Amino acid sequence: MGDTMSSDTPHPVTRRQFASCTAAAAAGFLLTACGPRRLREVPKARLRSMLDDLEREYSKTYGKAVTVSDTPAADGVVFAYALDISRCIGCRRCVYACVDENNQSRDPQVHWIRVLSMDKERGIDFAHADAYYDAKEVPQDGHFYVPVACQQCRNPPCTKVCPVGATWAEKDGIVVIDYDWCIGCRCCMAACPYGARHFNWSDAGIPNEQVNPAMHYLGNRPRPRGVVEKCTFCIQRVRKGRYPACVEACPVGARKFGNLLDPESEIRYIIEHKRVLVLKEELNTMPKFFYFYGT
């Protein structure tokens, strides 16, 4: 009777073998802190050791000392951004400062900021905006410019549609992506009304010498193929008190950044003293990216 079973199955497994294998697998699973997790759920100590591994890996890949920071959100801080439409001249310095700072792929090209050229006659009108304007000199007559990146919504449609919970808003208001958990379904790109999310169609093409080695695990570390990425307000800089790269690159000083909860901040001054608008207000996304008229 027992022989029939062994002749039917090519690799007979006894009850004892099955039990011990299962126990070993379960023990292994428990010992490695219950298998893979979203980065937001990883305990602090384990996160740091994972980031140490990443640092070693990146340092080897790019041939320079890479640091991957895990600076958390500070208490009493909600970041906000303001952009002076009356000053922006559409020179795209911000676009390329962002690419350099945030290790965006050069080929295929990924740009987190798109500068839209709009007709003064039409006002803010996305249907007739042009991101591909090419001119000898800017500003061009009859045009104004609206740079658009992630609006860091307080009511973000992108995080709601993610089927795996790989994107969320941090306590300081920055909407981030777990590049290790993203499955690349691109639902968030479809949900975003600002076209602010970008997909990595292939591995990032960045020359080693151009890689920015100061990274944050939720920010500018190199993204693998098949995940979505977007502006994080330069999380690696702003969590250390610095301004985002685009703020410092803007030659006309049109970009302003600060803490929405600090009544002395530039952002609060702008909201209280200037004419302020948000894009696609009717969608109730409640952006923390404000546009204003400084003049």
Add this chain to the structure above:
Amino acid sequence: MRRVPFVLVFIAGALASGYGAAGVRPPQEERRPAQAAPGARIQVPPPPFSDGIFPCSECHNKDMPPNRTRRELTDMHVDIVLKHDETHRWCLDCHDADNRDQLHLASGEGVPFSESYRLCGQCHGEKYRDWRAGVHGRRVGQWNGQKEYLLCAHCHNPHEPRFRALEPKPAPRRPSRSTGVRSH
């Protein structure tokens, strides 16, 4: 006997509240941008002089008495094109004839070049106010700490303050059907 626990509770409560307050309250003194009180001087980088032009008293010394008549300059400074309310203004409205190494306000008060914002602020009060708040112009530094202001003259040529047009950086590549995978 009955007092001891009460005292203990009180001490514990005081400790806890003190600890809680210290832990929760953000370090406001450090975080606040150095707000410039009215009249206070602001830290700025050195003024952007052209090479070899300063100090002005190198040439404008005792041997060269100031000529206060408004005129077209023909011998020196001919490269300066005044396009800044030129129908009403000329050099000595801002530059001081008695102390060549400084500027002066409409009141006659002398102002060093490093505080030229006070001079500009006489006419452009609204911009001056925004600049002090960090809303007009470029600032670098820390959003929650020390910031560096730039003088008006770092971005605007005071003699010709309108911004020059710039050459834009290259446009993004268009997504194309044939190479859809390569560009997005």
